[in-house]
Amino acid sequence: MTRLLGGEALAGLRQRLRRRYEQGLAVGDTGTLRLSGLNETEHAALAALLGRPARQRSSVQIELAAVDRALDAAGIAPTLRVALELLDGPITDRAAQRERIQEGWQGVARSCDAPLRGWIEQPHGLGLVKRLSRQDTDVATILCRAAAAVLQRLPAQGIPRAQLAAQALGDAHALDDGRPVAALVIAVLRQRAGEAKVVVSDADDTATERRRDTWAGAGVLVNELARPALCLNLPGAAPAGQPAYLSLRSLVRTPVAWPVRARDIHVCENPNLLAIAADSLGARCAPLVCTEGMPGAAQRTLLRQLAEVGARLHYHGDFDWPGLAIANHVLRAFGARPWRFTAADYLACLPAATRPGSVLTGDRVTACWDSTLTATMEQHRVAIPEEAVADTLLPDLVPRA
Incomplete structure (x- = not known):
């Protein structure tokens, strides 16, 4: 031979x-x-x-x-x-080997309950499970069963994530960021919420906030006392005339039946503007919510709750590139409308806005609500902070008889 x-x-x-x-x-x-x-x-x-x-x-x-x-x-x-x-x-025999592998992944799907099984049988769902399990069907089966045990307990009523992990999986850290079961549960929750993009291993601040927001949407609290939502004269939130902070914990655990259907709720970017409104108008100020920059989980939860009961949200922010990025998010995510935040409003503020340090810098952002705003700001290269236009905004916060 x-x-x-x-x-x-x-x-x-x-x-x-x-x-x-x-x-x-x-x-x-x-x-x-x-x-x-x-x-x-x-x-x-x-x-x-x-x-x-x-x-x-x-x-x-x-x-x-x-x-x-x-x-x-x-x-x-x-x-x-x-x-x-x-x-x-x-x-x-590669063909037989491929057939055995395919049968193995079909077995993983069959081991899951109906809702999770339907998700895993989709190409993106199966792809994520394969990545998280490193192509090991035995590991994948364990992950899917763990994810199913968590999903069966959702939505919850303001349970801390560590408590959920301990009760469902016997490990208080099993749902921490970066853990495969957590990534799988987050992906399923996002699909249920209609989100198209699935993020698996992102670790920056925006991604962390997005994961926290996803958990909050399912009634799970992550760092529940961090960065509460600031508001003024929001019905059901606090005594009139005094700024109030609403924690993510309170918003999820004891959600308020906000009596704001068909009411105008103004939303600003900077807490200084809310303080100016409180000092100038006190109890007469219309309901005002502050995002404090890009809204975190508590701010997004509050805005979502208000939008879901039919409030009309009106948003204003800084006339700079980060301000436009925040506005794009708020308008798209919560159906808000621009509040004196167009190219015409920018031009009206220019004469009194030019100060040292007010030069517009950074990468341009296109405003989704006004096709001319970005070009107008690029032309004049002046950044206008929200506080600088307080005199223009405050009259809108005086309720009309």
Whole structure:
């Protein structure tokens, strides 16, 4: 056998023959193989194997049954496949292997309850499970069962994430950021909420806030006392005339039935503006909510609650690029309308806005609500902080009789 097919000179030929078996040529297959591009040594080896004259040809067709009979009759090996395995080791049937792997992943899906099973059977869901389990179906089954145990307890009523993890999985840290079960649960929750993009391993501040917001939407608290939402004269929130802070904990655990349907709720970016409104108007000020920059989980939860009961949200922020980015988010996420935040409003504020340090810098942001605002700001290159236009905004906060 070594004399017929062995040695370095025929290693390439043996690999070509092995690949045909690896590609799905089953054990006992009596079909044919056609090989082309053979060198003189390879032609001679095949000719000797088949008992033919060693003539150079452009291609050679091998009858597998004849080769198997010749090898068996010579006492070399019962089949060509066995001969190749004796020379270079076992041959893996790649097609059968792929079929087994596919069946394994189908088994992972079948091990889940109906809602989670439907998600895993989608390409993006299965892809995420494969990545989180590192292509190990046994690990994937464990992850999916753990995720199902968590999802069965959701939505919750303001349960801390660590408590949920301890109760559902027996490990208070099993749902911490970066843990695979947490990533899987977050992905399912986002799909249920209609979010298209799934983020698995992001670690910046924005991604952390986004994960916290997703948990909050399911009634799960993460760092529940961090960065509460600031508001003024919001019905049901605090005594009139006094700024109030609403923690994520209170918003999720004891949500208020906000009596603001069809009411105008103004939203600002900077707490200084809310303080100015409190000092100037006190209890007369219309309801005002502050995002304090890009809204965090508490701010987003409050704005979402207000929007869901039918409040009309009106947003104003800084006339600079970060201010436009925040406004884009608030308008798109919560259906808010711009509040004196157009190109015309920007131009009206310019005469009194030019001060040292007010030069517009950074990367441009396109305002989704006004196609001319970005170009107008680029033309004048002046940044206008929200506090600088307080005199323009305060009259809007005086309720009309």
